[in-house]
Amino acid sequence: MNRKLKVLVSGTGFAGQGHTDAFRAVGAEVVGIVGRTPHVVAEVAQKMDIPFSGTNWQEALEACQPDIVSIGTPGGAHYETIKQSIEFGCHVYSDKPLTVDGDSAIKLYELAKTKNVKTAFASSFRxxxxxxxxxxxxxxxxxxxxxxxxxxxxxxxxxxxxxxxxxxxxxxxxxxxxxxxxxxxxxxxxxxxxxxxxxxxxxxxxxxxxxxxxxxxxxxxxxxxxxxxxxxxxxxxxxxxxxxxxxxxxxxxxxxxxxxxxxxxxxxxxxxxxxxxxxxxxxxxxxxxxxxxxxxxxxxxxxxxxxxxxxxxxxxxxxQPKVDGDTERNWQYLAREFVKDIEGQAFAPYQTFKEGSQYQQLIDIIRKNDNWTDVIHLQ
Structure with missing residues (x-):
């Protein structure tokens, strides 16, 4: 690729700012950031020198025309944002958890396959x-x-x-x-x-x-x-x-x-x-x-x-990426391999929404808490 990949970030907190630094470090251009609170997202965008900021995700997609979206919000805010991004044709880098349950996570995984976009799932302490x-x-x-x-x-x-x-x-x-x-x-x-x-x-x-x-x-x-x-x-x-x-x-x-x-x-x-x-x-x-x-x-x-x-x-x-902080270094490691893959370079295999959706299904099973055998009746 002759131009830098353009990245739009969702989230203004620790993860959103960390994802911004990670993608910049691997040669991508962060063109916008979206958050819930107008004055907070404006302050973060100014602090991090991000040209676009806003609170409406669909408008941001239209305005920024990103190649990649990076999801750095809590899991409950992921589904619609990721769904809109995939439908827009963006590759998606998402922090964990992928969504709040297995059914919604499967839908995103299947949609990404249908739209032929690449996905990265950042359970990245591996x-x-x-x-x-x-x-x-x-x-x-x-x-x-x-x-x-x-x-x-x-x-x-x-x-x-x-x-x-x-x-x-x-x-x-x-x-x-x-x-x-x-x-x-x-x-x-x-x-x-x-x-x-x-x-x-x-x-x-x-x-x-x-x-x-x-x-x-x-x-x-x-x-x-x-x-x-x-x-x-x-x-x-x-x-x-x-x-x-x-x-x-x-x-x-x-x-x-x-x-x-x-x-x-x-x-x-x-x-x-x-x-x-x-x-x-x-x-x-x-x-x-x-x-x-x-x-x-x-x-x-x-x-x-x-x-x-x-x-x-x-x-x-x-x-290893040369950055302080285990979390930040791992985000950058994954971003590096993800960008290489998108650009057609050799890359190390990484987890995708396949694993993200599988993990949400596992969590659903575990949370049922129905694995106990009642033995009070035993003599």
Missing amino acids: YMPHVLHAKRLVANGAIGEPVEAEFMSHFHLERDIPFGWSHRKEDGGGRLNNNFTHMMSIATSVIGEKILSIIGEVRDDLGKAPIVKGVHNFKTRRDYIPKDLNDPNLEWGESNVEWSYTVMAKLESEFAAKPVSVLFKHGGLNPRFNEDHIVFYGTKGAVYIKGHYGMGPLYIWDESKTWQELPLPQDIVDD
């Missing part, structure tokens, strides 16, 4: 350098045949974070949408992309949260926690999503004769005692990564019968 290292080690037989994996995380989120989209199922909230999507993406990237079966349980440990005006950026919401939570004039919103989950899955792997068992355990509100971690176990060893999203360092257990820390291979280090 691009963490230590995860890429683990993928290489497993593929090279360093642990023998993979047999099981575990993903353990405890976030200890503040219970009094202001009520917002993260508390509401209809807005794309919940820990499955915003944590499990990344965890499953990491698991499939290392073990294999084919998910065979799943079972799970969810729990709302929160109940309610204070209603506070003025929160526009997800990253700064903690700054708005009320100082007096006993104020009788304070309003409260009711949570209707999970803040903890336990999920088990079986994945097919080309490196193993039998399905690989995977445990995902997440407590959004629970404090951690030992570090969060990811482990891949095999018939001859194991790979352990510190951190809930594979931040590192990485350790291997092999024939030495002890855990040894392994440095990152230099080629993996060199291939």
Whole structure:
């Protein structure tokens, strides 16, 4: 392509601004940004030197004529925006979750196939350098045949974070949408992309949260926690999503004769005692990564019968975008491969709306919470 690809961004918060930086870094031109609140979107556009800003998505599509749209809003605002974009002929880069349920996600996936547009699904922590290292080690037989994996995380989120989209199922909230999507993406990237079966349980440990005006950026919401939570004039919103989950899955792997068992355990509100971690176990060893999203360092257990820390291979280090922040770096990694694909260059495979729609169907299944067997009658 002789010209820069034009990008229109939906969302003015952390994700929208992060997507803007990511696409600019990989050579695309961000021509417009759309948000809900007129003065906020105008301020962000001015701050980031984006030529067009507005609050009407269809008008923005007409005015900007983008090649790509980038969706950086909460999941509840995705469906109509993405649908209009696909019908307009745009390629779509969407943050997770794709939508609020499996049925609507499938419709977007099918529409994208019909309109022959490319899609990218940003459950993008699979691009963490230590995860890429683990993928290489497993593929090279360093642990023998993979047999099981575990993903353990405890976030200890503040219970009094202001009520917002993260508390509401209809807005794309919940820990499955915003944590499990990344965890499953990491698991499939290392073990294999084919998910065979799943079972799970969810729990709302929160109940309610204070209603506070003025929160526009997800990253700064903690700054708005009320100082007096006993104020009788304070309003409260009711949570209707999970803040903890336990999920088990079986994945097919080309490196193993039998399905690989995977445990995902997440407590959004629970404090951690030992570090969060990811482990891949095999018939001859194991790979352990510190951190809930594979931040590192990485350790291997092999024939030495002890855990040894392994440095990152230099080629993996060199291939990482040079930007601070894990989330921001992963967004840029995916944007780079997406742009390469659109421009007809060689690219690394990435997740699309196929995986995005599949993940929403999995979340629907898990949220049913109907996997228990009543044993109270047993003697």
